[in-house]
Amino acid sequence: MKPEQWQTLVDVVNGENNELPVSFIIDSPWLPGWCGHSIMDYYGSDELWMECNLEAIRTFPDIIFLPGFWSEYGMCTEPSAFGCRPMWKEHDLPFAEPVVDDTDDMGSLGSPDPRKHGLPPLMLGRLKRMQQRIEDEGHVLKFAVARGALNIASFLRGSTELMMDLKTQPDAVRAMLETITEFLVDWLQLQKETFPTIEGIMMLDDVVGFLGEDDFVEWGKPYLKRAFDAFDADIRFFHNDSEGTESAPHLADVGINLFNFSHEHSLSDMRDLAGKEVTLVGNLPPRDVLAEGSPDDVREGVREMFRDIPDDRVLPSCGGGMPPEVPTENIRAFTETAAESRSGA
Numbered sequence: 001m002k003p004e005q006w007q008t009l010v011d012v013v014n015g016e017n018n019e020l021p022v023s024f025i026i027d028s029p030w031l032p033g034w035c036g037h038s039i040m041d042y043y044g045s046d047e048l049w050m051e052c053n054l055e056a057i058r059t060f061p062d063i064i065f066l067p068g069f070w071s072e073y074g075m076c077t078e079p080s081a082f083g084c085r086p087m088w089k090e091h092d093l094p095f096a097e098p099v100v101d102d103t104d105d106m107g108s109l110g111s112p113d114p115r116k117h118g119l120p121p122l123m124l125g126r127l128k129r130m131q132q133r134i135e136d137e138g139h140v141l142k143f144a145v146a147r148g149a150l151n152i153a154s155f156l157r158g159s160t161e162l163m164m165d166l167k168t169q170p171d172a173v174r175a176m177l178e179t180i181t182e183f184l185v186d187w188l189q190l191q192k193e194t195f196p197t198i199e200g201i202m203m204l205d206d207v208v209g210f211l212g213e214d215d216f217v218e219w220g221k222p223y224l225k226r227a228f229d230a231f232d233a234d235i236r237f238f239h240n241d242s243e244g245t246e247s248a249p250h251l252a253d254v255g256i257n258l259f260n261f262s263h264e265h266s267l268s269d270m271r272d273l274a275g276k277e278v279t280l281v282g283n284l285p286p287r288d289v290l291a292e293g294s295p296d297d298v299r300e301g302v303r304e305m306f307r308d309i310p311d312d313r314v315l316p317s318c319g320g321g322m323p324p325e326v327p328t329e330n331i332r333a334f335t336e337t338a339a340e341s342r343s344g345a
């Protein structure tokens with residue numbers, strides 16, 4: 001992302017910018033297919049990864065893409081450090097196979113080293129190799145990125161098993177989350193140390209949306225806070241596009257000041273829940289409208305979204321990351337309609 005785009009984000013979060021800049025989370029579900037490449041090739045080639053990211057920012061220069069030049073391997077990056085075996089597919093996202101077969105194994109998980117275990121070293125290596133080219137294009141790396149502790153735990157154990165274990169084996173789950181969080185703090189700090197231009201943290205965890213409020217307070221909140229406290233970040237960006245009403249009232253306590261959530265929740269309702277301290281990112285339906293709708297459907301959806309915008313601490317986007325197969329004309333319809341709505345046209 002360009003330094004001026006970063007400053008715009010900071011200003012919006014601080015309530016000092018009322019321009020409502022359009023922003024989208026983009027990564028491997030959308031970028032490779034939009035550029036005409038397979039997901040496997042996107043992961044496997046530094047050059048292709050770079051060209052896809054450059055094509056996006058050159059095609060849509062007025063959009064703030066988050067986190068910007070995201071080096072990732074789908075959901076497998078962090079789980080792989082704990083020994084999960086990634087299952088790769090040519091044209092689909094990889095999946096991390098569970099590695100914890102028994103609750104007795106949860107407490108004995110060793111904390112991996114992100115410098116040498118799993119895919120994290122490859123993720124950092126790509127960024128180091130491409131750093132000069134990124135900076136030559138006028139961009140800098142501003143976010144350390146990681147999946148949250150519950151998200152990682154769901155891959156290590158399995159989602160259904162983890163939800164059952166919260167009630168039947170709480171001590172074992174707590175031990176596992178402690179180990180994962182210790183790794184996350186190390187991983188986020190390593191990214192910051194490797195790239196001193198980083199001033200933000202982006203964390204993604206949809207599993208928090210599987211929890212009621214009391215369970216979130218016990219199993220989500222403390223581990224999110226410790227991870228977000230890994231270093232002093234100006235922007236603490238959280239993505240959860242599953243159920244968000246139970247956790248939203250606690251986000252400010254965690255230190256989160258930027259939140260991307262499900263399109264199922266209106267912007268005005270989420271403002272009431274999250275409070276005025278949290279800048280909202282959303283919330284056009286990503287699949288049914290942005291990907292599968294016509295440009296006219298997108299235009300009407302954006303107009304409706306703007307009618308619901310509660311204040312200036314909003315980044316117009318979709319309710320989640322950019323999904324697969326969103327066409328260029330729909331993105332243009334979004335940005336053009338957002339500009340018209342901002343100007344009152």
